[in-house]
Amino acid sequence: MDIDLNQTLENIAEFYYGKRLKDCTDRELYYILLDLTKDLLKGVEEIKGDRRLYYISAEFLIGKLLSNNLLNLGLYAEVRDILKKNGKSLAAVEEYEPEPSLGNGGLGRLAACFLDSIATLELPGDGVGLNYHLGLFHQAFEDYKQKEYPDPWLSDNSWLTDTGKYFPVQFGDFSVDAHLYSIDVCGYTKKKNPLMLFDLDTVDESIVQSGIGFDKDDIRKNLTLFLYPDDSDDAGRLLRVYQQYFLVSAGAQMIIEDMKAAGYPLQEISRHAVIQINDTHPSMVIPELIRLLMENGLTLDEAIEQTKQTCAYTNHTILAEALEKWPMGFLEQVAPQLLPIIEELDKRAKERSDNPKTAIIDENGVVHMANMDIHFSKSTNGVAKIHTDILKDTELHDFYELYPEKFNNKTNGITFRRWLQACNPQLTDWIISKIGTGFLKNADELAKLLPFVKQPQALKQLAAIKQEKKEELAVFLKNRQGIELDTHSIFDIQVKRLHEYKRQQMNLLSAIHLYQEIRNGYKPEQKVTIIFGAKAAPAYILAKDIIHAILVFSQIVDSDPEVSKYMQVVMVENYDVTCAEKLIPAADISEQISLASKEASGTSNMKFMLNGAVTLGTDDGANVEIHDLVGDDNIFIFGTKSEDVIESYAKGDYHPQAVLEAEPEVNDIVNFLVGEEMMALGDPECLHRLHHDMTTKDWFMALRDLEAYMAERKKAYAAYADKDKWYAMALTNIAMAGYFSSDRTIEQYNKDIWKLK
Ligand SMILES: *Cc1c(COP(=O)(O)O)cnc(C)c1O
Numbered sequence: 001m002d003i004d005l006n007q008t009l010e011n012i013a014e015f016y017y018g019k020r021l022k023d024c025t026d027r028e029l030y031y032i033l034l035d036l037t038k039d040l041l042k043g044v045e046e047i048k049g050d051r052r053l054y055y056i057s058a059e060f061l062i063g064k065l066l067s068n069n070l071l072n073l074g075l076y077a078e079v080r081d082i083l084k085k086n087g088k089s090l091a092a093v094e095e096y097e098p099e100p101s102l103g104n105g106g107l108g109r110l111a112a113c114f115l116d117s118i119a120t121l122e123l124p125g126d127g128v129g130l131n132y133h134l135g136l137f138h139q140a141f142e143d144y145k146q147k148e149y150p151d152p153w154l155s156d157n158s159w160l161t162d163t164g165k166y167f168p169v170q171f172g173d174f175s176v177d178a179h180l181y182s183i184d185v186c187g188y189t190k191k192k193n194p195l196m197l198f199d200l201d202t203v204d205e206s207i208v209q210s211g212i213g214f215d216k217d218d219i220r221k222n223l224t225l226f227l228y229p230d231d232s233d234d235a236g237r238l239l240r241v242y243q244q245y246f247l248v249s250a251g252a253q254m255i256i257e258d259m260k261a262a263g264y265p266l267q268e269i270s271r272h273a274v275i276q277i278n279d280t281h282p283s284m285v286i287p288e289l290i291r292l293l294m295e296n297g298l299t300l301d302e303a304i305e306q307t308k309q310t311c312a313y314t315n316h317t318i319l320a321e322a323l324e325k326w327p328m329g330f331l332e333q334v335a336p337q338l339l340p341i342i343e344e345l346d347k348r349a350k351e352r353s354d355n356p357k358t359a360i361i362d363e364n365g366v367v368h369m370a371n372m373d374i375h376f377s378k379s380t381n382g383v384a385k386i387h388t389d390i391l392k393d394t395e396l397h398d399f400y401e402l403y404p405e406k407f408n409n410k411t412n413g414i415t416f417r418r419w420l421q422a423c424n425p426q427l428t429d430w431i432i433s434k435i436g437t438g439f440l441k442n443a444d445e446l447a448k449l450l451p452f453v454k455q456p457q458a459l460k461q462l463a464a465i466k467q468e469k470k471e472e473l474a475v476f477l478k479n480r481q482g483i484e485l486d487t488h489s490i491f492d493i494q495v496k497r498l499h500e501y502k503r504q505q506m507n508l509l510s511a512i513h514l515y516q517e518i519r520n521g522y523k524p525e526q527k528v529t530i531i532f533g534a535k536a537a538p539a540y541i542l543a544k545d546i547i548h549a550i551l552v553f554s555q556i557v558d559s560d561p562e563v564s565k566y567m568q569v570v571m572v573e574n575y576d577v578t579c580a581e582k583l584i585p586a587a588d589i590s591e592q593i594s595l596a597s598k599e600a601s602g603t604s605n606m607k608f609m610l611n612g613a614v615t616l617g618t619d620d621g622a623n624v625e626i627h628d629l630v631g632d633d634n635i636f637i638f639g640t641k642s643e644d645v646i647e648s649y650a651k652g653d654y655h656p657q658a659v660l661e662a663e664p665e666v667n668d669i670v671n672f673l674v675g676e677e678m679m680a681l682g683d684p685e686c687l688h689r690l691h692h693d694m695t696t697k698d699w700f701m702a703l704r705d706l707e708a709y710m711a712e713r714k715k716a717y718a719a720y721a722d723k724d725k726w727y728a729m730a731l732t733n734i735a736m737a738g739y740f741s742s743d744r745t746i747e748q749y750n751k752d753i754w755k756l757k
């Protein structure tokens with residue numbers, strides 16, 4: 001940049017606050033930097049082309065934007081140094097940036113990483129989503145339980161820009177106007193794309209009362225309040241359908257407007273637009289686009305064919321409950337104009353195959369969104385090799401037989417700008433000192449680090465960086481939650497949404513076992529800090545019981561002076577991107593222990609690996625590819641294989657009672673959940689419910705893998721004792737992480753599906 005940044009910042013400080021930079025508060029500095037950065041982004045060149053991607057998604061978990069934007073604008077170091085000269089720190093200033101609450105977990109974070117890579121590769125593409133005012137929810141812990149509160153993040157001064165555009169959306173018996181906002185997404189080569197977010201002016205945050213409760217029927221006031229409103233009743237489910245139709249109708253109108261503005265005939269829309277449907281939430285874009293194309297003069301056949309060639313679908317899960325299906329009655333109420341089109345699509349699908357498993361509308365009049373996506377889009381992809389194989393062989397096998405050419409794999413990735421450069425500048429600088437800057441543009445060059453695995457000096461430097469990141473995390477958690485960490489312990493971290501299939505409960509049981517052993521006189525060589533971070537869906541009772549058990553157990557450990565010499569259990573409140581950026585660089589062990597076949601890919605596994613943590617996990621999702629890359633010696637793998645899990649489900653032959661009878665030790669561990677110590681602090685109802693479920697149902701087979709997990713975990717802790725060997729493992733993981741750059745993922749999407757240039 002050829003501006004005098006220091007002077008510009010002084011000028012803004014003078015203009016807004018009548019102060020010198022050095023006299024501004026951190027909050028004022030944040031607004032000064034926001035102002036400067038937004039202004040600079042305005043001047044950044046927009047990415048253009050004669051074919052454009054629309055990545056449509058219910059979530060974009062973008063995280064704080066200041067550092068990332070400064071980094072991509074090439075100003076990060078300069079701004080940091082200017083602040084430093086004025087006695088300020090960029091990190092402290094960033095504390096005042098609210099994290100945008102536009103996402104939930106992996107799927108939303110993936111969308112955010114993709115936007116960064118799409119812009120960096122200079123591909124023309126918009127993100128298309130909703131502007132939730134209060135996010136998913138803010139998690140607080142009270143009485144060892146999760147409590148949900150609104151998570152307001154919007155203020156007069158945010159990254160949003162008002163485009164001034166409105167699109168009318170017709171619901172059954174009323175209509176609304178979707179108001180379009182945008183956020184600039186600047187790539188690493190200083191060109192930008194927009195994230196387009198629709199909102200509704202009449203939405204009223206004041207209707208939210210007692211936690212996150214509100215009138216679910218008042219659509220004009222509640223439509224864009226929350227991401228994934230509680231769907232445990234019909235009103236909540238209906239609200240989700242309203243949100244989805246609002247997103248796709250406004251989105252499809254925007255796309256058509258773009259096409260018209262560029263002078264492209266809609267008969268050829270598939271030559272100029274591609275819509276990537278991120279999971280099933282935006283599936284109604286298919287019938288809506290068909291409807292709008294027909295309004296614009298295409299015949300039904302033309303509209304269907306063009307839509308099919310324009311849309312592509314990404315599947316993110318094989319969990320049945322996540323493959324959305326809506327009763328026809330819901331669609332009739334929300335968007336009756338779509339019904340004849342969906343019925344037509346269903347008729348054509350049934351002509352293609354009379355297999356009831358591939359029907360769009362089933363015999364109960366329920367619409368299966370994923371089925372519509374697969375029939376009427378040109379591509380269906382899974383998100384890791386094993387996941388795509390399971391889709392083809394098992395879950396979507398009938399579709400695979402119909403359309404083998406549509407199925408393809410795109411293993412997920414993460415943006416190294418955020419997950420290495422911004423969150424771990426120390427490690428970034430160290431890598432540059434060893435192999436130069438080439439890896440910043442070509443992540444595969446990280447493999448040049450491999451020879452350093454044999455250099456003790458290099459490994460010591462790496463260990464020193466890990467220590468520094470642990471200390472930073474300790475300060476962060478002390479400030480945020482008042483927790484004290486022992487930074488000389490092993491940091492063993494599991495952070496991700498709370499779900500039984502991810503098996504936080506198995507981690508807890510293993511920690512309980514360690515506690516029992518220490519109580520019985522075992523003295524571990526090395527202290528361990530087991531850290532959890534996870535939000536549970538508000539209506540997911542068992543997930544909340546697991547959080548409760550973790551929080552109670554954490555207190556039990558803390559209160560025991562003997563045990564707490566050797567272990568600590570921590571649960572981080574309100575796990576979000578900001579938190580992840582602190583936790584992940586500080587980790588020694590990355591817990592990736594899902595029941596094999598259930599985790600489609602995972603992306604935190606990639607973030608941990610890139611930051612020099614060693615994976616302790618099952619052969620599931622992208623762990624399988626991590627395992628292939630680093631080899632048996634640089635990962636800790638255990639547990640039932642996915643084929644065996646799938647077979648067990650098919651046969652229904654897994655019973656936790658059998659494990660409890662065969663393995664008395666497991667029995668002792670599980671019974672701790674309802675033992676005296678837990679009962680003294682915890683809620684008996686929650687703990688008994690969890691215990692009952694684990695001993696009678698255990699749908700995700702935590703007990704089956706518990707012994708194997710505990711043995712492998714001990715192996716990992718023992719390996720940590722040999723520091724040279726440990727950091728050689730850590731460095732091997734960093735060196736092999738290049739494959740997981742989302743730049744690679746996006747190049748593959750572009751080559752196989754989008755064909756943008
Ligand atoms: C990466 C990320 C996730 C996804 O984690 P998984 O372990 O892959 O499920 C979820 N939440 C946040 C905040 C993340 O950064």
